[in-house]
Amino acid sequence: MSKVLDDPRDASLETKFALPTFWYRENFDGLGTSGMFLSGLIMVTRNRFLAWPSVLFGISSAINVHPLRAKDGGSGAGTLSSLLLCVGALITSYLPLFMISNVSRSTTAPLPTV
Template sequence: MPQDDPRDSSLETKFAPPQTWKQESADGLATSGMFLAGLIMVTRNRILAWPSLILGVSAFINQHPLRTKEGSTPPIGNLMLATFALVASYLPLILKPSSPAPSQQQTPLDFGPK
């Protein structure tokens, strides 16, 4: 048998993954950004929308494709959710109808025209 035969059992070595693959940890900032984006959608708090967007951009920039598990969610979803939360929190300011003139305003118990 030739010395460089790949089927030779004496040439076998133990498989050792690189050091960066041994530690699979969840990204805490990305998880916090996703939670904040969901909280913004529910409460429509405009102040929390900006930190959520920053955390979403951070998760997108710091993604490590070789460290992610097979079925994990890519960080682009986190960034899109943060962007849509920002839009949803500011959308009522843009689409808010103009209020009627002061003489035409109705009180809560006034149902008919004056």
């Protein structure tokens, strides 16, 4: 009977478990970058409808952060700032609806009659 070298049940092929010394860290976060770009665009154009996808991009980038992939442990501070900027753009875009009101006709002075 021949012994198969790649048999997973073979006890002589066991190795000790060790975590990797360095995991690949993704420097480019596409969703966070898109959310920050949309937030800047919202603040310039005051388009309220772009604020909601921006907030979704910010939440998605905050959920998908991998702090254990960094050599030093990572903190995810970039995603937090992206999320805060997206929420700030949402608040900024809707704030004029609550702050600015139309002047009603009853408060204007009546026209003089001749």
